[in-house]
Amino acid sequence: MPSIGEISRRTGIKIPTIRYYEQIGxxxxxxxxxxxxxxxxxxxxxxxxxxxxxxxLGFPLADIKELLGMADDPDRSCAAADVIATRQLASVKARIARLTALQQELERMLTQCSHGTIADCRVxxxxxxxxxxVHDHAE
Structure with missing residues (x-):
């Protein structure tokens, strides 16, 4: 039976994080x-x-806990797991859209900059x- 150090090495999860996962169930x-x-x-x-x-994949711990509960009951319908994964996909798409807007705004700022002095710097x-x-990229 492996120790916590060996489990940490195998999974890439730090020892304090493993202990934390134990504490939160x-x-x-x-x-x-x-x-x-x-x-x-x-x-x-x-x-x-x-x-x-x-x-x-970016799932929050609360969703992981729920998914683990489902995994412990293999005969259960996977509809609830699909709902969680769909919600996570929507979250990822929203983050990508926000990052795309940030990228476009930064590119626009740099393109409009005259590269002269700070007094005239568009950035x-x-x-x-x-x-x-142009974009509303505030969180």
């Missing part, structure tokens, strides 16, 4: 060795890999006055 309390060290089994390794992949001017922006 994403992971069950691990068993203990004779020396009172945490020991993890294959199921916990798979669960941590699931969490890591879900985090890489400084636009950063000082949001009304000069």
């Amino acid at each position: 994403l992971l069950p309390e691990p068993g203990r060795s004779a020396g009172n060290q945490r020991v993890y089994d294959q199921a916990m390794l798979q669960r941590l890999s699931f969490i890591r992949h879900a985090r890489d 400084i001017e636009v950063l000082g006055n949001h009304d000069l922006c």
